[in-house]
Amino acid sequence: xxxxxxxxxxxxxxxxxxxxxxxxxxxxxxxxxxxxxxxxxxxxxxxxxxxxxxxxxxxxxxxxxxxxxxxxxxxxxxxxxxxxxxxxxxxxxxxxxxxxxxxxxxxxxxxxxxxxxxxxxxxxxxxxxxxxxxxxxxxxxxxxxxxxxxxxxxxxxxxxxxxxxxxxxxx
Amino acid sequence: xxxxxxxxxxxxxxxxxxxxxxxxxxxxxxxxxxxxxxxxxxxxxxxxxxxxxxxxxxxxxxxxxxxxxxxxxxxxxxxxxxxxxxxxxxxxxxxxxxxxxxxxxxxxxxxxxxxxxxxxxxxxxxxxxxxxxxxxxxxxxxxxxxxxxxxxxxxxxxxxxxxxxxxxxxxxxxxxxxxxxxxxxxxxxxxxxxxxxxxxxxxxxxxxxxxxxxxxxxxxxxxxxxxxxxxxxxxxxxxxxxxxxxxxxxxxxxxxxxxxxxxxxxxxxxxxxxxxxxxxxxxxxxxxxxxxxxxxxxxxxxxxxxxxxxxxxxxxxxxxxxxxxxxxxxxxxxxxxxxxxxxxxxxxxxxxxxxxxxxxxxxxxxxxxxxxxxxxxxxxxxxxxxxxxxxxxxxxxxxxxxxxxxxxxxxxxxxxxxxxxxxxxxxxxxxxxxxxxxxxxxxxxxxxxxxxxxxxxxxxxxxxxxxxxxxxxxxxxxxxxxxxxxxxxxxxxxxxxxxxxxxxxxxxxxxxxxxxxxxxxxxxxxxxxxxxxxxxxxxxxxxxxxxxxxxxxxxxxxxxxxxxxxxxxxx
Numbered sequence: 001x002x003x004x005x006x007x008x009x010x011x012x013x014x015x016x017x018x019x020x021x022x023x024x025x026x027x028x029x030x031x032x033x034x035x036x037x038x039x040x041x042x043x044x045x046x047x048x049x050x051x052x053x054x055x056x057x058x059x060x061x062x063x064x065x066x067x068x069x070x071x072x073x074x075x076x077x078x079x080x081x082x083x084x085x086x087x088x089x090x091x092x093x094x095x096x097x098x099x100x101x102x103x104x105x106x107x108x109x110x111x112x113x114x115x116x117x118x119x120x121x122x123x124x125x126x127x128x129x130x131x132x133x134x135x136x137x138x139x140x141x142x143x144x145x146x147x148x149x150x151x152x153x154x155x156x157x158x159x160x161x162x163x164x165x166x167x168x169x170x171x
Numbered sequence: 172x173x174x175x176x177x178x179x180x181x182x183x184x185x186x187x188x189x190x191x192x193x194x195x196x197x198x199x200x201x202x203x204x205x206x207x208x209x210x211x212x213x214x215x216x217x218x219x220x221x222x223x224x225x226x227x228x229x230x231x232x233x234x235x236x237x238x239x240x241x242x243x244x245x246x247x248x249x250x251x252x253x254x255x256x257x258x259x260x261x262x263x264x265x266x267x268x269x270x271x272x273x274x275x276x277x278x279x280x281x282x283x284x285x286x287x288x289x290x291x292x293x294x295x296x297x298x299x300x301x302x303x304x305x306x307x308x309x310x311x312x313x314x315x316x317x318x319x320x321x322x323x324x325x326x327x328x329x330x331x332x333x334x335x336x337x338x339x340x341x342x343x344x345x346x347x348x349x350x351x352x353x354x355x356x357x358x359x360x361x362x363x364x365x366x367x368x369x370x371x372x373x374x375x376x377x378x379x380x381x382x383x384x385x386x387x388x389x390x391x392x393x394x395x396x397x398x399x400x401x402x403x404x405x406x407x408x409x410x411x412x413x414x415x416x417x418x419x420x421x422x423x424x425x426x427x428x429x430x431x432x433x434x435x436x437x438x439x440x441x442x443x444x445x446x447x448x449x450x451x452x453x454x455x456x457x458x459x460x461x462x463x464x465x466x467x468x469x470x471x472x473x474x475x476x477x478x479x480x481x482x483x484x485x486x487x488x489x490x491x492x493x494x495x496x497x498x499x500x501x502x503x504x505x506x507x508x509x510x511x512x513x514x515x516x517x518x519x520x521x522x523x524x525x526x527x528x529x530x531x532x533x534x535x536x537x538x539x540x541x542x543x544x545x546x547x548x549x550x551x552x553x554x555x556x557x558x559x560x561x562x563x564x565x566x567x568x569x570x571x572x573x574x575x576x577x578x579x580x581x582x583x584x585x586x587x588x589x590x591x592x593x594x595x596x597x598x599x600x601x602x603x604x605x606x607x608x609x610x611x612x613x614x615x616x617x618x619x620x621x622x623x624x625x626x627x628x629x630x631x632x633x634x635x636x637x638x639x640x641x642x643x644x645x646x647x648x649x650x651x652x653x654x655x656x657x658x659x660x661x662x663x664x665x666x667x668x669x670x671x672x673x674x675x676x677x678x679x680x681x682x683x684x685x686x687x688x689x690x691x692x693x694x695x696x697x698x699x700x701x702x703x704x705x706x707x708x709x710x711x712x713x714x715x716x717x718x719x720x721x722x723x724x725x726x727x728x729x730x731x732x733x734x735x736x737x738x739x740x741x742x
Binding site for chain 1: 324327328332333334335336337338339340344348349357358742
């Protein structure tokens with residue numbers, strides 16, 4: 001889907017025809033089940049990678065609930081994102097074990113190298129950074145994940161090389 | 172029935188009742204913050220915690236159902252301590268600018284903090300430091316005063332508007348609009364039901380008092396006030412008088428003492444609205460126009476149609492609201508007759524409504540009403556001026572806009588516009604028609620329907636108040652399930668008597684008194700006492716048509732008394 005940078009309320013695009021068709025299908029399928037909003041939002045995020053305002057509006061309209069209610073759920077759960085994610089989704093663990101092993105410095109280094117803040121996505125769409133709380137690999141602390149890959153026992157000077165590898169692989 | 176004891180007092184209540192309902196019957200008050208009768212009941216604020224046999228720990232009285240033989244204690248050390256800590260935690264993130272807060276002395280949090288001896292400094296806490304949202308012409312939101320009780324969210328959702336909701340989580344959780352946009356860009360219709368639901372000063376209606384005071388001080392300005400029908404039924408509450416006291420005479424006397432001005436009766440243009448609207452309705456019926464015709468006197472409802480149901484715009488009557496008709500009338504007819512330059516005339520309407528503030532700024536209205544002042548603002552001006560309201564004599568409105576019909580007066584309650592219109596329409600169709608009371612359209616039932624047969628014609632009508640019920644009416648019309656000729660809608664549940672600009676009463680009153688019924692009774696009593704019951708009988712109306720407009724719906728009437736609407740779809 002063409003990214004609307006500000007994810008503004010005025011943007012009326014629902015992405016590619018395939019994405020739009022998928023979204024309508026998901027809503028139609030679950031609409032009559034009570035409490036279907038969470039499921040629909042999860043599916044919608046899988047289709048778009050995040051939850052653009054126009055997608056939330058469509059869901060609100062088709063379910064007959066206020067947009068403010070949909071937005072409230074989206075902003076409550078950390079699994080939902082209002083901003084697009086990169087091709088390579090970086091997740092730096094800030095859980096207790098990683099934190100005492102200097103995870104904050106790892107996060108700072110990733111932010112510095114990519115020139116974006118945690119929660120943002122690079123202009124070329126290659127990388128996005130998020131933080132998480134414990135990936136269950138405390139023995140490897142500090143840890144970060146890129147996609148499904150886990151990197152452990154990190155030091156700030158290792159970050160550049162790891163990012164380059166992913167940049168190369170994405171070409 | 173279920174038998175239980177509240178503080179050792181035996182009570183019997185219907186099955187499914189909450190402990191709070193039962194306590195009311197035992198004349199025991201349990202403090203509440205998030206609960207509001209007919210609006211919100213979620214049990215989240217934890218103020219109403221009580222001890223009950225069979226329950227683990229303290230339970231929220233507003234949502235906990237009663238059971239046979241239950242014994243409830245509402246005033247134990249455990250309950251008091253819990254409530255006190257809850258209050259202290261709320262105070263730790265509350266902007267405590269009480270002295271300059273509009274709700275000072277009328278704030279639920281403040282009252283309970285005093286009652287429970289809460290220490291505002293016990294927890295250091297932190298403010299969210301959110302910017303004040305005063306982007307909307309009607310409602311102002313200060314989230315640093317918000318206690319997240321969500322009563323406003325419930326009120327807005329109940330209005331089928333849903334402009335606001337809870338956003339985020341944890342400490343950062345707050346009330347706002349989707350996408351984090353300001354209120355002006357949301358689907359807010361300005362009805363102000365959120366404001367009257369707010370227990371603290373987080374939501375207020377924008378004040379225009381300084382503009383009015385400046386005009387009263389300006390010798391070049393000719394200031395004119397007119398008061399909406401329902402204001403006389405509620406203004407007394409702000410001065411400690413019982414709910415439902417009609418203070419028309421004192422209200423007029425008080426306004427006159429604010430400064431040099433004329434005080435007129437807006438019921439007159441309610442009568443004028445009826446003349447125009449009844450004529451428009453009969454025209455639509457006779458010429459096959461768009462039916463049903465919807466009333467258009469409520470600016471919140473008009474906004475709702477423009478934003479949510481623009482396809483129904485052709486159904487809206489083209490009549491301006493009584494406020495704007497009066498504005499138009501004053502800046503044309505009245506100025507011409509009294510040789511006043513319309514630029515020097517400063518028109519103040521006193522209204523029970525927050526949406527009227529938006530309405531008078533609509534470009535189609537050409538600024539004919541300079542300021543719309545709520546009942547609360549008028550009360551505040553009277554207090555600032557040091558006027559002892561309850562000791563005032565009763566005075567009459569100024570001529571020529573003093574004497575109205577009872578039909579104009581009942582505009583302030585749900586069903587009132589319909590009844591006033593039916594009186595005139597029936598008389599027009601059948602000169603011998605003598606019935607003036609239409610009890611079928613009275614009362615606070617959400618949707619009222621009736622069918623009348625006059626002069627061989629059948630007129631099907633419906634009356635709804637509260638936008639949730641308006642939505643139901645629209646749905647039933649669009650699905651073809653219902654067919655009506657004339658529909659009255661008022662955005663606020665119960666009509667203007669329950670408007671967003673009316674005095675804010677504490678929950679201890681709101682949860683126990685049927686405000687809308689009591690306030691409406693004052694209007695119907697006034698109607699009953701009035702010798703004139705039909706809007707068409709009002710002498711000044713007759714004179715206006717003879718001298719100025721010619722006939723209802725004439726070209727001149729269309730210029731001054733009618734308007735148009737434009738779609739503005741919002742989600």
